[in-house]
Amino acid sequence: MYNIPVKQYLSENGYPRFSLRAVLFDMDGVLYDSMPNHAFSWTKTMLNHGIIMTEEDAYLHEGRVGDETIQIVAAREGKVFSAEERKHIYKEKTNWFASCQEAPVIPGSLALLQKVTAGGLFAMLVTGSGQPSLIDRVNLDFPDIFTRDRMVTSFDVKKGKPHPEPYLTALQKGSLQPFEAIVIENAPLGIESARAAGLFVIAVNTGPLPDSVLMDAGANLLFPSLIALSDEWENLQLLNP
Numbered sequence: 001m002y003n004i005p006v007k008q009y010l011s012e013n014g015y016p017r018f019s020l021r022a023v024l025f026d027m028d029g030v031l032y033d034s035m036p037n038h039a040f041s042w043t044k045t046m047l048n049h050g051i052i053m054t055e056e057d058a059y060l061h062e063g064r065v066g067d068e069t070i071q072i073v074a075a076r077e078g079k080v081f082s083a084e085e086r087k088h089i090y091k092e093k094t095n096w097f098a099s100c101q102e103a104p105v106i107p108g109s110l111a112l113l114q115k116v117t118a119g120g121l122f123a124m125l126v127t128g129s130g131q132p133s134l135i136d137r138v139n140l141d142f143p144d145i146f147t148r149d150r151m152v153t154s155f156d157v158k159k160g161k162p163h164p165e166p167y168l169t170a171l172q173k174g175s176l177q178p179f180e181a182i183v184i185e186n187a188p189l190g191i192e193s194a195r196a197a198g199l200f201v202i203a204v205n206t207g208p209l210p211d212s213v214l215m216d217a218g219a220n221l222l223f224p225s226l227i228a229l230s231d232e233w234e235n236l237q238l239l240n241p
Helices: 003-013 035-048 055-060 066-076 083-099 109-118 165-173 188-196 211-216 226-236
Strands: 022-025 122-126 181-185 200-204 221-223
Touching: 035 055, 035 066, 035 083, 066 083, 109 122, 109 226, 122 165, 165 181, 165 188, 181 188, 188 200, 188 211, 200 226, 211 221, 221 226
Parallel strands: 022 122, 022 181, 181 200, 200 221
Antiparallel strands: none
16 A cells, blocks of 8 residues: 555656665654644743734644744734844743653654664654754654754754755755655645655654645655554565565
8 A cells, every 4th residue: 555655756756766765754743742832832922922823823833943933923913023023032932842841752753763773774853943952852862863964953944844945954964865765744844845855755643633734735655653653664665666
């Protein structure tokens, strides 16, 4: 059942086959169950500035850099914040996020990463986050898997997801061609970003959005959890169909 979307992707992009070398992982919602904390922090912060932002909004904007999220949500209500004001608002959001209970590791993430590296592939992190409290945890929770030169965060790009720059930057950092990597994402904007960069995307629905939102964003495959994906990983080494 996996061969059809794989063959379709290869055909659409003119590649004869995958030559898989790397797996590119989003962070929030893929490695950490941190989106509830982000949603709380965003809604609390924006309300303090007279903007209604729902938790669903936070999930739909997941992966976008904070400055862009503030501009878009504010514009929806006819408000404009200066660059200095947006910097202050994002700092406030960061403080709320840091005050939340530590986000747990998503079940199945470590097992999947271990399977990836055991298979001779390397992992890269591609996140729209700039939250030091999470980024600093990665090497503690997932030791000897990620290196800083194989991480793309909000500090490494000018345009966040859904723009392709985050994943194009990852390809550049990893010296990769699109057919040498696949992406694991949980958010529609992240899926759009990866697809715009020419990559094959496996979506894992770890949040409250309907499956259809992830598929409509362009996911090539969809799994209900990281555990389900990890359990099927060996079967996914179909990437040479």
